[in-house]
Amino acid sequence: MVRILLFPFIWCMARAAFVSRRRDEMKDYSNYVVYRFYDKFDTLQLPTTDHDVWSVNEQFTDVKLPKNVKLDAHWNYTVLIKDLNNAIRETYPMESMGDESSIFSLSDLDESFFNGYKDLKTIYLWFDYLHSTFPDLVSVQSIGRTHEGNDLKILKISNNPKENKKTIVVTGGIHAREWITVSTACYVMQQLLHNYKDHVRNVERHFLEKFNYVFIPVINPDGYSYTWETDRLWRKNRQDTYISSCKGIDIETSFNYKWSNNKVNSFPCDENYNGEHAFHAIESQLINSFLFENSPVKYHGFLDFHSYSQEILYPYTFSCDTTPNNYENLVEVSFGISKSIKQTSGKVYDVIAACKDAGSDLTPGMGAGSILDYMYHNEVQWSLQLKLRDTGNHGFLLPSKFIKPVGNEMYNAFRYYCEFLVDPELTVN
Numbered sequence: 001m002v003r004i005l006l007f008p009f010i011w012c013m014a015r016a017a018f019v020s021r022r023r024d025e026m027k028d029y030s031n032y033v034v035y036r037f038y039d040k041f042d043t044l045q046l047p048t049t050d051h052d053v054w055s056v057n058e059q060f061t062d063v064k065l066p067k068n069v070k071l072d073a074h075w076n077y078t079v080l081i082k083d084l085n086n087a088i089r090e091t092y093p094m095e096s097m098g099d100e101s102s103i104f105s106l107s108d109l110d111e112s113f114f115n116g117y118k119d120l121k122t123i124y125l126w127f128d129y130l131h132s133t134f135p136d137l138v139s140v141q142s143i144g145r146t147h148e149g150n151d152l153k154i155l156k157i158s159n160n161p162k163e164n165k166k167t168i169v170v171t172g173g174i175h176a177r178e179w180i181t182v183s184t185a186c187y188v189m190q191q192l193l194h195n196y197k198d199h200v201r202n203v204e205r206h207f208l209e210k211f212n213y214v215f216i217p218v219i220n221p222d223g224y225s226y227t228w229e230t231d232r233l234w235r236k237n238r239q240d241t242y243i244s245s246c247k248g249i250d251i252e253t254s255f256n257y258k259w260s261n262n263k264v265n266s267f268p269c270d271e272n273y274n275g276e277h278a279f280h281a282i283e284s285q286l287i288n289s290f291l292f293e294n295s296p297v298k299y300h301g302f303l304d305f306h307s308y309s310q311e312i313l314y315p316y317t318f319s320c321d322t323t324p325n326n327y328e329n330l331v332e333v334s335f336g337i338s339k340s341i342k343q344t345s346g347k348v349y350d351v352i353a354a355c356k357d358a359g360s361d362l363t364p365g366m367g368a369g370s371i372l373d374y375m376y377h378n379e380v381q382w383s384l385q386l387k388l389r390d391t392g393n394h395g396f397l398l399p400s401k402f403i404k405p406v407g408n409e410m411y412n413a414f415r416y417y418c419e420f421l422v423d424p425e426l427t428v429n
């Protein structure tokens with residue numbers, strides 16, 4: 001009972017500290033705009049290196065640029081986000097301390113935790129709360145410390161932890177600014193637990209009889225904290241590089257399968273800098289040693305949440321010249337996931353090879369060393385990346401009112417995925 005009463009209090013204190021710090025110290029984006037360029041736009045044409053590519057596909061390229069950059073009149077473009085500071089503001093919790101709706105209920109597992117995005121401290125408190133509520137199902141573990149001394153926490157969900165079942169890994173937040181991926185990983189986990197406890201014979205019980213789960217909702221705790229305290233649009237981790245003014249390594253492409261550091265990802269000031277060697281990002285080392293070094297666990301599935309663009313991506317990322325062994329099955333489960341999302345919310349999620357999304361079909365080296373390829377190469381046959389909403393109106397700055405709708409469509413996607421993997425007819429182990 002004491003623990004239950006303390007949680008809202010601790011969270012209010014953390015939140016008060018955050019609100020006062022936020023007003024004064026956050027990076028100002030009033031001089032920036034996000035544009036959408038059409039017709040296979042080449043960013044090398046831009047008259048500035050101060051640009052950040054948010055999304056690329058065959059139809060358009062979204063780029064954050066300073067307002068005063070002169071754009072060529074012949075380019076085909078529109079303004080996607082005119083007032084970035086306002087878009088950023090809409091992702092934060094309301095500033096009034098009396099915002100009761102943001103305090104998660106502890107008497108039962110309702111969805112109030114998902115009324116707004118939550119900072120790292122609050123999420124870690126919530127992990128402990130899940131453990132205390134479901135001690136027989138949930139264990140929380142730190143798999144090591146990051147550059148800035150944060151714990152990298154994972155949650156194991158199992159109805160019999162001693163049994164070495166096939167294990168499914170679900171991750172979010174590898175790119176710090178993609179907050180919807182963190183809330184979605186948490187939402188999926190909450191629904192799995194909630195439904196398991198609520199019903200006597202249900203599909204979640206079946207899942208937990210067949211699988212163990214590992215959730216890592218915040219793979220990049222340093223970067224995530226930095227987006228709450230200093231720069232909402234930060235993407236990488238916060239490690240030092242050989243250029244002292246440019247911090248951070250892209251964790252996503254810091255893994256050892258086909259890792260290469262070439263002209264597209266070798267400059268520390270770039271958003272896609274993937275370090276000086278494979279596993280240079282501390283978080284990728286920690287994940288590797290937890291998952292695969294001296295571990296008897298058989299990892300079967302991997303779902304990695306990203307944003308934005310509403311896509312389901314299957315391996316490989318590093319090249320479009322190589323096709324996965326179970327290509328047909330991966331495409332089949334991806335289209336099934338897409339269909340389950342459409343039936344839930346009407347939203348369309350495209351199914352494509354990850355190499356096309358990364359751009360490695362056009363620019364060799366893009367996407368080299370990705371976590372998706374790494375997991376697949378380590379025999380996690382059912383490895384997918386899911387890029388969540390939206391398609392650009394808000395980009396990385398999806399307002400908090402979308403947390404539940406996105407969580408809901410992704411939970412149904414997750415259920416479809418698990419049901420597909422349970423199927424004994426599948427020949428892949």
Ligand SMILES: [Zn+2]
Nearest residue numbers: 175178306307
């Ligand atoms: Zn991402």
